[in-house]
Amino acid sequence: MDYDIAIIGLGPAGATLARLLDSKFNIIALDKKLTCGTDGFNKPCGGLLATDAQRSFIRFNLNLPTDILTNPQIFSVKTYDLQTHLVRNYQRTYINFDRHKFDLWLKSLIPSQVDVRNNTLCKNIERIIDGYQITFEENGQHKVVTAKYVVGADGANSMVRRMRYPNHTLRQYIAIQQWFEEKHPVPFYSCIFDNKSTNCYAWSISKDNHFIFGGAFPKKEANLKFEQLKQKLEQNGFIFGTPVKTEKCPVVYPQRWRDFHVGNERIFLIGEAAGFISASSLEGISYAFDSAEILSNILNRDIKNPNKAYYQRTIKLRLKLLGKIVKAKLITTPILRRLIMKSNISHIANVE
Template identity: 40%
Template sequence: MWCIAQIPDTVKLESSAKVTAILKIDQGYTVDYTTPHGRYQATTRYLIGADGANSIVRKAIYPKHRIRTYLSIQEWYQVSDSRPFYASIFDPEATDCYSWALYKNDYLLFGGAYPQTGARQRFENQKQKLIDHGYPLQHPIKRQACLVLRPEKLSDIVTGKDNAYLIGEAAGWVSPS
């Protein structure tokens, strides 16, 4: 909310919009988007992509750039013990990335990033290993999943060009959690 409060009154804010197309023009970019009220087009001199691993902005300014994309799966478990705890789990049978377990308030979270092919089975197999080691992962109350980037080399990170800029996962930066 603080960030949104910093936007000057001269900027039109569309909080429930979905970008459908971006086109480079001489003056900058046109951005086609939809809202619950219809379809619109805006023109801008600068474009900033902070739209995550599946960034439409990155795809528009780097159409041939490819980066490995994994599926992150995380489950939440109600627990009575929530001591400060964080575990990074490296299991090459499950993924060449890593997984995590951590306490957050009254929950234990377990998740990981897996190659998309067979991701769910890899997650379940790894979870069973942790259950066998005493982790209380039998009864999830919530499951979340999203695409995450898995850069292999520095050139996988792209931060922008031609007055279009990428930040966060849109650029290829990966959060460790």
């Protein structure tokens, strides 16, 4: 084998695994993004670090550099139900940050002994004796390497997952996000429910003099539903104007236990590639960290059957995500959401 481990994708899951693996391993890591700047793959993520992800930083003994943080830091989320015209404020302890800079920073923490290949696209993974043959394009050139283990950290549209589980379909939405010049007098976060536009949800965030609006929509009419929802929100005081940029990508939406696939036969799936994302909030960074940490501990200790160990040690993680699926069904069901919001539980009213 050319390498012990091949990591496909260097988002939060893949970059964290590459950083935590022992130096005894010969590792190659393939990533779409470039090494610096704003070029490369930009994911339509709002860029909010949730509490569970913050706990991971405590375990990793890491601190966020200030150039990743963005303004303002807001402590509540304004929740809109367009069916009932209810609006509620709920306290949240998110950290507002630049997602693209965050991903590049996580990559910068990868030890120098890891063979990081940027601007690459994995084309094929084929089983061979004692491992796998990985075919990829790097800067337009066709290349082939071999590795004993393969880790799919390649996100919602994971090629590794599709190769390993060709007959399994995992529900996906299209996440669309647009950036605008901030024109609201008071910056805010929002969570928006409108079952006529999507049975998932939408969001808005104020960030460094920009107003970001995004949402997850059914694939067939994603662009249409996105624009229709913008029109509805303009009637609720949202100010858009001309988009500065638009971002788009698929996002997985787990609905059941068997939507979580962790791999087998020396292939492992971590982060969103494994279906590890909250169905209720689409937050995936904390689960990317958790799954990468679990797998690194298994591989570093040379456990005899690493696939079995990874399956067993992620059961707690999958149970937690199963609870998020139940929560998602509650908050995306109009009558139940209305009851929750009308109860005013945890709502903080603005001072008039």
